[in-house]
Structure formats: structure tokens, C-alpha cells
Amino acid sequence: MKRAIRCDVAAAMIPDGATVxxxxxxxxxxPERLVDALVxxxxxxxxxxxxDTAKAGxxxxxLITAGCVSRLVVSHIGLNxxxxxxxxxxxxxxxxxxxxxxxxxxxxxxxxLGGILTPTGLGTEAQEGKQVIETPQGRFLLxxxxxxxxxxxxxxxxxxxxxxxxxxxxxxxxxxxxLAATTVIAEPEAIMPIGAIPPDGVKTPGxxxxxxxxxxx
Amino acid sequence: xxxxxxIARRVAQEITSGMLVNLGIGLPSLVxxxxxxxxxxxxxxxxxxxxxxxxxxEGMQDPHLTDAGGGFVTAVPGAASIDSAMSFGIIRGxxxxxxxxxxxxxxxxxxxxxxxxxxxxxxxxxxxMDLVTGAKRxxxxxxxxxxxESKIVPRCTLPLTSLRPVNLIVTDLAVLRFENGGLALVxxxxxxxxxxxxxxxxxxxAVPDVVPEMAL
Numbered sequence: 529m530k531r532a533i534r535c536d537v538a539a540a541m542i543p544d545g546a547t548v549x550x551x552x553x554x555x556x557x558x559p560e561r562l563v564d565a566l567v568x569x570x571x572x573x574x575x576x577x578x579x580d581t582a583k584a585g586x587x588x589x590x591l592i593t594a595g596c597v598s599r600l601v602v603s604h605i606g607l608n609x610x611x612x613x614x615x616x617x618x619x620x621x622x623x624x625x626x627x628x629x630x631x632x633x634x635x636x637x638x639x640x641l642g643g644i645l646t647p648t649g650l651g652t653e654a655q656e657g658k659q660v661i662e663t664p665q666g667r668f669l670l671x672x673x674x675x676x677x678x679x680x681x682x683x684x685x686x687x688x689x690x691x692x693x694x695x696x697x698x699x700x701x702x703x704x705x706x707l708a709a710t711t712v713i714a715e716p717e718a719i720m721p722i723g724a725i726p727p728d729g730v731k732t733p734g735x736x737x738x739x740x741x742x743x744x745x
Numbered sequence: 746x747x748x749x750x751x752i753a754r755r756v757a758q759e760i761t762s763g764m765l766v767n768l769g770i771g772l773p774s775l776v777x778x779x780x781x782x783x784x785x786x787x788x789x790x791x792x793x794x795x796x797x798x799x800x801x802x803e804g805m806q807d808p809h810l811t812d813a814g815g816g817f818v819t820a821v822p823g824a825a826s827i828d829s830a831m832s833f834g835i836i837r838g839x840x841x842x843x844x845x846x847x848x849x850x851x852x853x854x855x856x857x858x859x860x861x862x863x864x865x866x867x868x869x870x871x872x873x874m875d876l877v878t879g880a881k882r883x884x885x886x887x888x889x890x891x892x893x894e895s896k897i898v899p900r901c902t903l904p905l906t907s908l909r910p911v912n913l914i915v916t917d918l919a920v921l922r923f924e925n926g927g928l929a930l931v932x933x934x935x936x937x938x939x940x941x942x943x944x945x946x947x948x949x950x951a952v953p954d955v956v957p958e959m960a961l
Contacts, residue, residue, distance in 0.1 A: 553792040553829075554815030556808070579829070580871075582815075606868025607815070615867070624867075627791065628833030628875035635830055648837060648878045651908035653861075654870070684809070696826045697793040698809040703828045731828075 529722075530690045530734070532742035538713050539565035541739075542678050547575040549634065549676035549705040554580060554607065555587035557698035559682040559715035561744065563587060567594040575599040577634070577674055579627060579701055581611040592620070601674065603627035626654055629671050631704055637673035638707025644671050679709035683732070686716035687725050690734025699731065706732040715741040746961070748917035751934055752886050754779045754961045755915045756845055759884055760786055764842040765835075767791060767876060770814035773845040773886045787823075789841065791832050791872040796824025813872070836872065837879035844880035846873060848887040848914070850901045853948045855910025855923035857885055858903035870906065877907035889916035895947040897921065897928070918942050920959065927951055932959045 539562065542548060552558025558578075566574075567590050574597050581602060582589040591597050592611050601623045605611040614620040625633070632644045645668035649655055659670040681702045683692040692714055694702060706712055714737050746754075749772055757779035760766055767789045768774045777797075780786055788797040790812040797812060798819035806817040820826075827835075835841055850858040857877060860870040877883050890896055897914065914921040919942045920932035929951040933942055939956050 553813070554811065556792070556811045556815065580869075602869065604869040604871035606866075606871070612867060624869040626870050626874040627829070627872040628837050628879075631829040631833055646837065648875045648907075650878075652874065652905045654874060694828075695809040696807065696820070697790070697811050699826065700793050700829045704830050 529688050530737070530740050532719060532740045535561045535565035535715075535741055536568065538562060538739060538741060539569045539571070541711065542566065542571065544572040544574070546677040547577065549679040549709050550576055550578045550588055551681045551700060551702035551705055552578060552582065552587050553697065553700040555582035555589070557682045557694070557700050557702055558582065558587035559680045559741070560587065561741065562680045562713065562715050563590050566591060566596055570594075571596045573598045575601070577601040577676055579630065580604045581608045583608050584610050601625060601630070603630050629654070631701060633671050633674040634701070634708045635704050637675035638704065641673060643673060645669070646671055674708065676705070676709035677711065679705040679712045681706055681712065681714045681732070683714050683716040685718045685720050685725055686714055686737075686740045687720045687722045687734070688740070689722050690714070690737035690740055691725050691730040692716065692732035692734070692737065693725055693729055694731050703732050706736045711738050712736055713739045713741065717744070719743055748888060749775060751917050751959070751961065752915050755920060755959050756884055756886050759913065760784075760843065762786070765789060765795065765840065767836065767841055767844045767880065769844070769846040769873070770812070771847050773847055774812070774814070776845055776886065789832070789835065790818070791836065791876075793827050793829065793832050794818070794820055794824060795827065796821045798824070833872070833875055836875050839879060839881060841876070841880045843882045843884060844876040845884045845886050846876060848885040848896065849903050850896050850898050851885055851911060851914050852898050852901045853928055854900070855928065856901055856908065857883070857906045857911050858901040859906050861904045863904070873906050877911065878909055882913075883909070883911040885911050885914045887914070887916060889918040890945050895945055897946045897948045899948050918945055921950065929953070930956055932957055934959055935961065
């Protein structure tokens with residue numbers, strides 16, 4: 529059983545310098561209240577792994593604006609000019625990863641695989657510094673796993689066993705990241721009594737979730 | 746008809762009944778407007794929906810239902826919502842019939858550059874590298890030239906998206922196909938001559954005796 533905790537309590541668990549996986553795609557499916565709590569506690573030097581940095585004032589964009597981030601592992605920053613400006617100014621180191629490779633690297637980190645082999649990026653800048661492996665199926669890039677100290681997830685519903693459901697396109701990276709961090713914190717929109725989420729409806733089993741954030745006020 | 750509409754209408758003709766199609770953000774997303782309903786076509790948005798529908802009316806948006814550009818969308822009957830691993834499994838695994846992307850350059854090898862202008866614009870590749878690598882058919886929808894310079898070039902000078910050649914390029918001036926190891930001119934836009942196309946193109950094009958006009 530998991531007692532729901534406050535956002536500021538969760539943010540206090542996350543030290544400066546931590547590697548934090550954050551769910552969401554252009555801010556949809558990003559745990560906004562946890563992001564706000566990290567901004568409020570003036571977190572610094574975070575390494576954020578996420579699909580993108582949304583835009584200023586939304587989701588991870590708020591962490592960028594507040595100066596919480598020193599390193600990013602993302603697939604796309606095109607819709608956030610502030611992230612691009614901070615990258616060019618040398619304030620944030622950005623590793624750009626093809627989106628399908630990013631999700632599989634996180635999955636590999638979460639499911640005990642030593643890496644993945646993908647054809648994506650062969651012969652492009654994405655190949656730089658990586659090993660090319662020949663198998664009977666062809667040539668592939670070896671891409672290494674990603675794990676975080678923390679994963680911050682946005683869920684639709686949780687129960688007090690920590691089971692999570694997601695809604696439509698707000699799921700994106702969240703269920704994959706649930707496996708790939710030492711401490712997993714979920715911010716649901718609603719918390720249900722145990723049993724109210726049918727087993728077939730659970731997308732992330734509660735055993736993976738360390739903390740559930742209390743309902744929004 | 747403006748340039749974008751010409752391109753979108755012509756690309757829509759490539760989409761046949763029962764296909765699963767991914768439309769990129771920007772110009773490619775306009776293609777959906779010209780695909781007749783009732784064809785059983787499913788559009789995928791890589792953020793996690795198969796069966797993307799039209800924009801919802803004001804006041805009926807769902808904050809959890811967006812396209813890859815973050816805009817509100819609807820879902821058609823039969824739609825499925827999926828996580829990012831499933832979404833890219835579908836893309837990379839060869840289950841996507843067609844991807845339509847924008848482009849910065851396409852060259853004589855059929856290779857596409859569309860994610861970075863070094864020193865100027867570094868948006869990131871997002872899903873583009875996976876889409877070009879994994880889709881069964883790759884269609885580039887773009888203006889033929891930018892600032893008076895041909896975007897159909899002998900060799901891409903911008904960073905490549907994939908080594909895999911694209912299949913078709915639809916511009917405001919022409920339709921080009923990559924075949925037999927090179928680019929061939931297959932159609933010209935209404936009112937545009939073969940000479941116009943060649944004058945606006947720095948890449949070598951194979952030109953057949955008859956180049957029909959796009960039937961829009």
C-alpha cells in the first residue's frame with residue numbers, strides 16, 4: 529500500500545545533479561505539479577531524459593526557463609527556442625537521439641538488456657562514436673541503455689497499490705520510463721480505491737511505482 | 746491553388762484504401778484534408794495514436810488527445826492509443842505503409858536531409874530518422890526551391906536523415922521518383938513546363954519523352 533505524498537516532499541527527494549526521466553510529449557503526459565515543485569525548490573544541474581522540452585511555460589520548458597537543467601537527452605527541441613538558445617550559449621549540453629532509439633534505450637535500461645541494435649541513424653550524425661554491428665539481418669548501430677535516478681510519470685488514474693492507467697496520447701514515454709529508474713514517482717489525476725482499476729486496465733503495475741503524488745487541490 | 750495546396754492534393758493521391766500513414770508536422774499534415782473519407786485509411790501520429798481524426802470544434806478538445814505537433818485532434822472510430830515503444834515498433838518494424846515528411850534537401854541518391862542546418866537551426870531529428878528508415882514508402886512533400894535555391898541537389902550538403910533513399914518527392918513544380926539509382930521527373934505541376942522544372946533543379950533528372958501534368 530502506498531500513501532500519497534505531496535509534490536514538495538517528492539521534489540525534496542530529488543537532489544541537484546540527479547538524472548531524471550520525465551514522461552510527456554510536447555507537455556502532454558508530463559507531471560506538471562512535480563515540475564512546478566522542482567522549480568519551486570530551485571533544483572540545479574539536473575540531467576533530464578525526455579522526448580522533448582515542450583515550450584516555454586509548459587512541462588519541461590519550465591525547468592529550462594528556471595535554470596534547473598545542465599544536460600538533456602532528448603529527440604526534439606525544435607518547438608522550444610529557449611532550449612536551442614541555451615544549447616548554443618553552452619548553458620545546456622544536449623544529446624539528440626532519434627525518438628524510436630530513445631524509447632528503446634530507456635526500455636533496455638528498464639528490462640535488463642545490455643543495449644539494442646537499430647538500423648536507425650546508420651550513416652548519419654547519429655552514428656558518431658557508436659559501434660556498428662553486423663548480424664545475419666544486416667548492419668545495425670549498437671545503442672546503449674539509459675537509466676535514471678528518478679522517473680517522474682504522469683498517469684490518468686492510480687490506486688493505493690500504485691497501479692497506473694494512462695489516457696490516450698498522454699501515455700507516450702510514461703509506461704516505458706516506469707521500469708528504468710531507481711525511484712519512480714507517479715503523479716495521477718485521480719486516485720481510486722484498490723480494486724477500482726480492473727487488472728486488465730493496469731498499464732503500469734504498482735510494483736514498479738515507489739511513490740504516488742496526492743490529488744491536485 | 747497555392748503551392749501548399751498543390752503539394753498536399755498530389756500527395757493525397759498516393760494514399761490508397763486501407764493504408765496506415767504517418768503525416769509529419771507542418772505541410773505534410775495538410776494532406777489529410779484531401780484524402781476522401783470512407784477509404785479506410787488510418788493516420789498515425791507518432792506521439793501515440795493510430796486513427797487520427799480532424800481538429801475538434803472549439804470547446805470539445807481533450808487535453809490528452811494531441812498530434813505530434815502538440816495540437817488538439819480527435820480520434821476516428823476504430824482508433825487505438827499506444828505508447829512510444831509500440832508507436833516506434835510500428836514505424837521501425839515495417840508496419841507503416843507510408844510516411845510523408847517535409848524536407849530541406851533531397852539529392853540524386855534519393856537521400857533526404859530534414860533535421861538540422863548546422864549553426865542555424867538544430868531542432869533535432871524527433872521521429873524522422875526512424876520514419877525514413879522503417880516506413881514501407883517514403884514521400885517527401887516540400888517546396889521545390891527555398892530563397893531561389895534548388896532543394897533538389899546533386900548531393901545533400903546538410904546532415905542526412907537516413908541512408909535509405911526516399912521513394913517519391915512532390916513539390917509545387919513537379920513529382921520526382923527515385924528509380925534505377927537516380928531521380929526521374931514523372932509529372933509537372935499545372936502550367937509548369939519541363940524546362941521550368943529543369944531550370945529550378947540543380948540535380949540531374951531523367952526526363953521521359955512525355956511528362957504529364959498533375960491531375961489535381
